[in-house]
Amino acid sequence: MSKKVYSGxxxxxxxxxxxxxxxxxxxxxxxxxxxxxxAAVVAGEDKNFKFIQFEDEIxxxxxxxxxxxxxxxxxxxxxxxxxxxxxxxxxxxxxxRTPLVLVDVQRVGPSTGMPxxxxxxxILQSYHGCxxxxxxxxxxxxxxxxxxxxxxxxxxLSLEAKQPVIFLSDAYLGHLRETVDLExxxxxxxxxxxxxxxxxxxRHVSGLLNLKGTxxxxxxxxxxxxxxxxxxxxxxxxxxxxxxxxxxQDTQTLxxxxxxxxxxxxxxxxxASTLTPIxxxxxxxxxxxICEDYQKIVVVEANDGQYAQILESHxxxxxxxxxxxxxxxxxxxxxxxxxxxx
Amino acid sequence: xxxxxxxxxxxxxxxxxxVQFMADTLIRYLAKLGFYATFLPEYDAAVxxxxxxxxxxxxxxxxxCPQDTEFNAIFCLSGNEKTDGLVVDKKFQLSDLLDxxxxxxxxxxxxxIISFLELxxxxxAILAALPxxxxxxxxxxVKEGYQAYGSQRTSG
Amino acid sequence: MISAFDQLGFDESNTAILSGIGCTARSxxxxxxxxxxxxxxRSLPIAEGLKKVQPDKNVVVFSGDGDLTGIGGNHLLHSARxxxxxxxxxxxxxxxxxxxxxxSPMAPRGTVSPTSPKGSSIEPVNxxxxxxxxxxxxxxxxxxxxxxxxxxxxKQALEWPHFSFVEVVSVCPTNYYRRLGFKSxxxxxxxxxxxxKFVGETEKLEPGxxxxxKKELKQKEEDDKK
Numbered sequence: 017m018s019k020k021v022y023s024g025x026x027x028x029x030x031x032x033x034x035x036x037x038x039x040x041x042x043x044x045x046x047x048x049x050x051x052x053x054x055a056a057v058v059a060g061e062d063k064n065f066k067f068i069q070f071e072d073e074i075x076x077x078x079x080x081x082x083x084x085x086x087x088x089x090x091x092x093x094x095x096x097x098x099x100x101x102x103x104x105x106x107x108x109x110x111x112x113r114t115p116l117v118l119v120d121v122q123r124v125g126p127s128t129g130m131p132x133x134x135x136x137x138x139i140l141q142s143y144h145g146c147x148x149x150x151x152x153x154x155x156x157x158x159x160x161x162x163x164x165x166x167x168x169x170x171x172x173l174s175l176e177a178k179q180p181v182i183f184l185s186d187a188y189l190g191h192l193r194e195t196v197d198l199e200x201x202x203x204x205x206x207x208x209x210x211x212x213x214x215x216x217x218x219r220h221v222s223g224l225l226n227l228k229g230t231x232x233x234x235x236x237x238x239x240x241x242x243x244x245x246x247x248x249x250x251x252x253x254x255x256x257x258x259x260x261x262x263x264x265q266d267t268q269t270l271x272x273x274x275x276x277x278x279x280x281x282x283x284x285x286x287x288a289s290t291l292t293p294i295x296x297x298x299x300x301x302x303x304x305x306i307c308e309d310y311q312k313i314v315v316v317e318a319n320d321g322q323y324a325q326i327l328e329s330h331x332x333x334x335x336x337x338x339x340x341x342x343x344x345x346x347x348x349x350x351x352x353x354x355x356x357x358x
Numbered sequence: 359x360x361x362x363x364x365x366x367x368x369x370x371x372x373x374x375x376x377v378q379f380m381a382d383t384l385i386r387y388l389a390k391l392g393f394y395a396t397f398l399p400e401y402d403a404a405v406x407x408x409x410x411x412x413x414x415x416x417x418x419x420x421x422x423c424p425q426d427t428e429f430n431a432i433f434c435l436s437g438n439e440k441t442d443g444l445v446v447d448k449k450f451q452l453s454d455l456l457d458x459x460x461x462x463x464x465x466x467x468x469x470x471i472i473s474f475l476e477l478x479x480x481x482x483a484i485l486a487a488l489p490x491x492x493x494x495x496x497x498x499x500v501k502e503g504y505q506a507y508g509s510q511r512t513s514g
Numbered sequence: 515m516i517s518a519f520d521q522l523g524f525d526e527s528n529t530a531i532l533s534g535i536g537c538t539a540r541s542x543x544x545x546x547x548x549x550x551x552x553x554x555x556r557s558l559p560i561a562e563g564l565k566k567v568q569p570d571k572n573v574v575v576f577s578g579d580g581d582l583t584g585i586g587g588n589h590l591l592h593s594a595r596x597x598x599x600x601x602x603x604x605x606x607x608x609x610x611x612x613x614x615x616x617x618s619p620m621a622p623r624g625t626v627s628p629t630s631p632k633g634s635s636i637e638p639v640n641x642x643x644x645x646x647x648x649x650x651x652x653x654x655x656x657x658x659x660x661x662x663x664x665x666x667x668x669k670q671a672l673e674w675p676h677f678s679f680v681e682v683v684s685v686c687p688t689n690y691y692r693r694l695g696f697k698s699x700x701x702x703x704x705x706x707x708x709x710x711k712f713v714g715e716t717e718k719l720e721p722g723x724x725x726x727x728k729k730e731l732k733q734k735e736e737d738d739k740k
Binding site: 019020021132159160161188191192193194195197276279280282283344345347348 | 381382385386392393394397398400401424425427443
Binding site for chain 3: 038039041066068070071072074075076078079080081082083084085086087088090104105107108112213214215218219220221222223224229230231
């Protein structure tokens with residue numbers, strides 16, 4: 017029987033293993049620690065699975081970069097404060113084209129905030145947490161089964177795009193237990209042409225802008241070409257990773273919600289047309305087209321309107337923002353606010 | 359309750375009373391029986407005395423939403439939980455019946471829940487759902503709870 | 515370093531060089547190996563991640579004093595503790611050379627620099643104490659002014675089967691010794707050659723002494739029995 021009961025955190029580790037994960041490095045932090053604990057158990061049973069508990073999040077992600085350069089399929093998991101610490105190295109991973117998956121199980125911030133309560137407050141940071149210009153990739157499932165399924169996609173995507181992928185979850189999904197149908201939610205394994213691991217061909221990589229290992233730190237034209245080339249490359253790859261659910265009803269209003277908020281919206285307003293983006297960034301290609309079919313767009317999220325801001329700039333017009341700041345989500349409150357807008 | 363609607367219960371208790379243990383075992387049992395199930399835990403802090411609730415729901419076809427305001431039953435292991443704003447078909451006030459010094463015996467409540475939900479009693483599936491530690495004694499407790507509630511129901 | 519590599523058969527097929535940021539760190543790009551010029555201070559965890567997935571590879575960290583003991587100090591503390599088989603070669607020029615000679619955590623008390631204009635009032639990092647506090651351990655000090663001896667020291671460090679550390683007393687004539695009144699590189703070399711003494715294997719290296727402080731695992735096991 018392929019039905020298993022997983023928490024969101026466990027589903028992320030199990031799904032990642034399904035996609036060939038063989039390295040994990042991390043530092044414990046609520047509410048993500050169960051992912052690391054599961055990885056430690058796997059490392060104890062399988063000598064081909066490597067695991068390092070580092071001294072902090074900075075070492076966790078840089079260690080992951082080292083392992084990835086050495087040919088491993090690696091992942092780390094953290095929460096908001098850890099994401100902040102990892103941001104510099106995410107830029108390095110982007111610059112040296114290292115595939116890796118960073119899981120952020122969001123909690124209420126900033127700072128220590130409310131560590132056990134869920135929020136969706138890391139949308140903007142995961143979109144553009146590094147300094148400088150780059151294109152981020154962010155996935156965010158809306159169920160435990162989605163955690164299992166889309167973490168597999170995240171791993172394949174990071175290998176294909178040769179850059180980090182941020183996989184968002186939250187304290188709600190992380191500790192929620194659900195039945196996962198492993199067969200139904202398994203992603204067909206993908207043969208991806210990866211960069212050769214270190215040891216196959218001498219290769220110097222650097223955080224400096226460089227051309228085949230030679231620094232190009234004064235060449236503006238090369239920098240611009242390099243940036244544009246990667247953007248175009250990514251666009252092509254992302255065409256196969258356009259994940260979303262569109263529930264069409266006979267309405268003039270479209271409700272956009274992601275993560276657990278999407279499930280709750282569907283619960284309290286089953287009659288609403290909904291769009292659940294799972295690929296948050298780069299923004300879905302189809303998003304604009306779908307939105308054009310509706311007169312009014314309502315964005316529901318557990319933060320102060322972070323995704324809505326970016327959507328507005330893409331759509332070129334304002335959207336209605338229903339913001340539920342982090343913490344416990346009450347169905348009544350959600351229903352009352354939504355019904356006013358529909 | 360219509361046939362397609364998910365069945366849903368909520369367990370209230372304190373840290374150390376085994377609320378999570380029961381809900382975890384229940385959802386694994388439901389999965390073994392072929393259901394799609396969900397269990398949403400909520401707790402102040404995972405310490406003795408802190409309040410813990412577990413919302414469990416299941417369905418034949420697809421995993422229900424983790425949260426709702428309508429319940430087939432609520433089981434209170436301690437205190438008398440307010441249920442304002444919730445639609446509750448039945449409320450079980452169990453705090454007086456439970457022996458504080460023998461909290462592990464609370465596992466009987468799990469048997470009672472299985473019986474209340476009119477689920478079949480499948481020995482193999484219950485054993486598979488229970489964790490290895492004290493598997494046999496826990497199984498006996500589930501069985502006792504199931505039978506006690508079952509006889510209550512038939513006699514009542 | 516390169517001559518030690520030659521003697522041991524370390525080449526581009528079996529060796530990776532990792533560095534952080536700084537004058538020394540740039541050298542990873544000058545050598546023909548799998549190598550990374552990463553971000554400031556983080557070469558040690560990168561090295562550990564790589565070593566974990568390619569245990570047969572010779573993994574060498576080559577970076578400066580600011581990079582390894584300042585911003586990367588926490589990693590040094592823990593990499594030495596985890597004791598995986600990597601070799602750290604720290605080029606100690608006592609200053610933040612690349613950014614203009616600001617105070618390094620390795621600079622002795624009294625050092626005058628752009629960020630300590632009246633002289634530093636704090637002790638430098640006790641790197642020997644840190645590395646030698648774990649068992650087994652390998653700490654050594656060599657100098658660029660004695661290149662042959664340095665090469666031998668590095669060779670021993672590379673052969674050590676656990677975490678090994680080489681402090682290389684080096685010079686930044688522009689941003690450090692010029693401020694002390696030295697007029698040429700030759701003058702700095704003469705000064706260092708006069709003041710540095712090679713003492714070989716010892717219990718503890720005093721300032722100005724070059725040599726090796728090491729403890730084998732066997733001794734540790736014996737200690738444990740006691």
